[in-house]
Amino acid sequence: MPTDEAPPPGLLPGAEPFAFPGGTDGGGTGVLLLHGFTGSPFSMRPWGEHLAAAGFAVRAPLLPGHGTRWQDCNLTTERDWVDAVSSAFDELAAECDRVVVAGLSMGGTLAIRLAELRPDDVAGLVLVNPSLLTQRLDAKLLPLLARLTPSWTPIGNDVKKAGVTELAYPRLPTRAVLGLRRLWTATRADLARVTAPLLVFRSVTDHVVEPASVRVLLADVSSADTAEVLLEDSYHVATLDNDAPRIFADSVDWIRARVPAVERKTTGELARPCMEAAAARTRATSAGEEHS
Template identity: 35%
Template sequence: MKLTSIAPFDLSEAQPFLLEGSDTGFLFLHGFTSTPQSVREVAHQVHAASGATVYCPLLAGHGESSVALAKTTQADWVASAEAALELLSSRCTQVIIGGLSLGATLSLNLAARFPEKIHGVVSINGSTGLYRPEVVAPLYQANGTGFIAGIGSDIAEPSMAEICYDRIPRDTLKERFLLTNATGALLPLIRQPILILQSRRDNVVDPENAPRIATSVGSSEIHLSWLGRSYHVATLDYDRGLIAERIVELLRQVAIVTK
């Protein structure tokens, strides 16, 4: 695990967790190479303010080692998200799904494919297939290294850090690109209310993904908010309180509409 904080991490924060609440559920997915620690504080704020049931699972290959991640594919991450959706759907009459980065991509993917189970979607710095050529080309070099440097803990606030891997399997990044591009093609199928939150300065995901999502989805309820103080891991950054507020607003909207 990558430890970038000035103080030791409490690795118990990296574990999945369920916050019991009302029959409105919020499924909150963490990002690529990360853990539920990256969304834990926002999840607790959402739970406290809305009373919703909040579930933050751990995606396959995460929370262990980069070697474990190398043994997974995008199908495994999708399966993790689908299993979490089934669990929360069994407890709640309406479910909103959201996530950070890869978690946002998965949320968009599931919202497009399971409209009968998902009543709203939240994308925080989500990727839908917009990448610079110089980022993608090295992944297909025949003599490329097996691992590349990690991309985690892109945070403006110096006192905050993310529990994440310090290296990424090169072949696993290809799986990530496959999933994000496929999800971009699915965007027109999303018709639920959607909240799109995007950092203006994001050193991992191209901010242009946000307007792409907003103009591609089939929803009539689209809320796009720009985050001016945070980098990629916005749920651990200066705007984390604002993110929680926006999610609570969507939860309340969905709860009113579906009752």
Template identity: 35%
Template sequence: MIKPSEFHLRGGRSGVLLIHGLTGTPTEMRFVGNGLHRAGFSVLGMQLAGHCGDDADLLATGWRDWYASVVEAAQRLREEVDHLFVAGLSMGAILALELAIDRPHDVDGLGLYGTTFFHDGWATPPIGRLAFLLPLLTSLGLGRRKVSAEVEPYGIKDERIRNRVVGAMLSGDSQAAGLAGFPWPSLAEFQRLSRRVRRRLGRVRAPCFVAHSSNDDVASLRNVRAIQRGIGAPVETLLLDDSYHMVTVDRERGKLVEHSATFFRRIAEQRQPMPASIPRLATVAE
């Protein structure tokens, strides 16, 4: 069943599952979804477990819950298409990689937008750069009530778009713009997921389209190099020079849609449809 914040646009027999980032919302993937739908794809903009509510809703979940919701959404879309592509923003890109590792026969290709293994962009506050320590700190019971606030420029270079998104976020409209901060326990879960995927990048077999800002305020190009060096599958890279981290909503979102559609269409034309094998109930190995 589709959730209130999700969008499902039925189109052709190639489908794209879109995954938003931590504390985000399907709205941040809506422009890309509309563009891919116009290009002939079926699109599902999913909602991660615990998101589009308040801090308590998010804190009641962890990365395994987020991933389980990805598997469930992939199953829904996979049942109606011949080719399944999965694209995510920031943490959503890492969840897309996890699905490709876990279900290699079901994912035909990946779109990795602003992938964030390392919080090391030029506007990242000190606690963000020390995020790798959060799993240890929270396991010791430290920082469980702390929240790292979003900071300027909020991942968006275009001031008009930024003002609209930030206004909705600060007004408390979490369904439209997500939360205004990152609870430390959730960031710790993000780090656990990131480490898990980084260790297993060599198992990715799906071709990858990597789109990243060359001036990303949240995640530097070190993240792109990690993908290029770690993945054995073909990697196509697009560096965007007039955007910040939120490439799906910023100035070059049209270019992102165009390149994504071309990449996915090329793969679909080259591959025979595969029978779906994603189980209805996801199980995540420890």
């Protein structure tokens, strides 16, 4: 059963963080899912459900300043996002033998940053259209824009599939974008520290992130195990788009292939810490409700 964390006041319906316990097929592996800038775990939930069905423990936190009002995002910095990701990683790592970090857009940037800061802890990276830079003119004018206006018109809902709408802010918080740019700069500077296995999905047509981000990433990381998969039928928010089934299936296969063969033979034993920790959380929650 999924466990949805208590939502903060003013949370947009559908933006809730979520977690799924691991099963006997997951090999004791957890997957941390990270949403993008101005987005929410809504864009990661179908992927999380697929990973959980494959037996992996899953956690998708809501990043600070997200899922409420765009004004709240302007009150946060890249440090807040990095710290939140590190805390969520620790919570999942306490339950599992290893944790793979997956992210969409800025969530991919944060996943990379975590692998730079904690190279011995991150078991693998699965990234969908990660962002590391932009060459757009409005981005170059951002320092001026941030002084003149607190928000800007975003590209918005870059999804090719008809009838699908990403849950994200209707305005781009300009001060928070300055924090995103600082995150890009710090992450690009330390790419050589990334040694974890790396799988990157890149949409051929992406109106938000330029192809240069993935080119820089693959050129500069130290990972010996890297792969890029091109998505021909999706735009930027590919986890909700036409190629989502491929992302879901390929990521499961990729993660399973990187669990050592000797460990795959005893997946039931290795998955038990994930299941027992989830059961303990459920018992603690039930006990609290009985005494409330």
